[in-house]
Amino acid sequence: MSEVAIAANAVAKSYKTGESNLEVLKHVDLSVNTGEFVSIQGESGCGKTTLLNVLAGIESPDSGYVSWRGSSIAKLGRNALALLRGGFLGIVFQSYYLVPEIDSLQNVLMSRRIAGGRIGSADIEEAKAMLEKVGLGDRCKQMPNTLSGGERQRVAIARALLTNPQVILADEPTGNLDETTGNRVMDLLQQLCGELGTALVLVTHNAEHAVRADRRLTLSQGSIH
């Protein structure tokens, strides 16, 4: 029986907009098992990114709690949470967010640097192998501004996976890519998470990508359906 990798328990989150209170997440219960692929769809502004941020611990819920590997993260301080996050999960953003001043290889190594500290030759070899897996073995020394959007997203995926996280949170990873490139990136993400046994929580507008998931969920009216 698979254990729960990440879970949201009765999570609620609202934002103040002027005088009114916008309830984005009303009562979200979600649990994702190790190695499971879950997709979340929903209309724009329904709170998908907020849910991912809450799951990642970079945003606190108003009520309810998030647990990683069965332990609540609610009482962890900001720095303790950050340190834990580095080894537990990887995030893939729609806008890639590569560091423009360093090459592809060093961008991939950033997750290992932040999570683990010193980088040795074994880490470099591992990062090169990861770039090889995402089809960019020959682009190690290329700077981000010389890569296409699809290539940048593949570097971002390699970066997220290098620390062998238990969960990947992907926030519309193909949103900025054309259909063909988006499909390739999605194939890659799904394949690598499958190989590594990493749980994948995918937020997407793309129904074709959503149907690939083990479980297909929809976020609407602040709740998961």
Added chain:
Amino acid sequence: MPWYLYIAIRHTFPKGKRWPFFTIMSVTGVVLGTMALVVVLSVFNGFGHAIREVVSETTGDLKVMNGLIFEDYEDKIETLKESPLVHSAAPSAFGVVVLQAGNRPIFPQIQGVDIEEEREIVPLDNYVYSGSLDEMDDDSILISSGIANTLRIRVGDEVDIYTPLMIEHLKKDEILLPRLMRVAGLFETGFAKIDENTIISTLRTMQDLYGLGEGVHAIKVKLNDGVDADSAATELQKSFERPFRVSTWLESNAEYLAIIQFEKRMMFFLLLIIVLVASFSIATSLFTSVVKKTREIGLFASMGATSRQITACFCLQGFSVGLVGTAIGYALSFAILSMRDTITNALFWIIGGKEQTMQFYFFSRLPVHYDTFDLVTIAILTVSVATLAGLVPSIKAGMLKPVEALRSE
């Protein structure tokens, strides 16, 4: 290397790319501040050092005086020479006279010395550039280059000397007759205070001119190599009863040296303003960097970076700007100072007035002395100011909430 140091270096000095504009401006500010401090303070130290060397060489290391005239100087010299600290000692008398060449009078300082013993203390032979010390007798004098140039005196010329003693005779309605002296040599020590207005006679001549009898005003002492003047003065003072006092050349020229030290300190604080201005440029560029890199800050946080690490990342950018700026500043300062002759000659060629300036500042070339303490202080100060300048924007970066950073436009 920790990630925050790695990113700080890469943000500030990207590999294979031109340095960002803000980095160039910030580094330039630190370079200018460092250069101003290193160049000016090294020249001031050079002045101080050169003055100390010249003063010690031309006046001896110690002076024994009682403020009056004393006659038993030979016994005292013997006492001094018995000390293992002392290399040599020589009597000296000094005062002011009127020297007249043709119809032009001048009021030089006169030093009466025992030429042979004085040679053991001051390298007189090295200073004489025309004539010879061997030509010196009780009817001849040595004249400094300044007087020789002003009165156009050459070796072999004769000059009239009037002394305060003669004026005393004049008060008694006696006829005032000057002492006719032959110029045996012209000298230049390199210390303009002496070179401008000094004549040297034999001790006997000076005793006659000033009516000192067998008396002298002071005993000059040269110490053995490596002996500290202050501790030697304290030790030798034990051999002399008050009112005799053993003073170092530092004490004798204390006011002069204190002015140089004061000027150096004032310049240090004035030039520090340049470093402070540079620090504002660093703070501004780091604030801009924090704004530009807000999403990157969110990314680092999402990958597990703590707020302290993010603060360190930006603070280290200020530090690296300070470090690189200081290093370049030092390299350029040393380069400028090593080419100072060429630079000052070029400046004087443009603006003129080289001779007057050199006369005023006593030296024929710009002196430089690197003081390790000063160099270390400047380096620590500039790097610290640069780092502190980056502290406020760095704290702002560290306090950014990851989710707000990621959502920023």
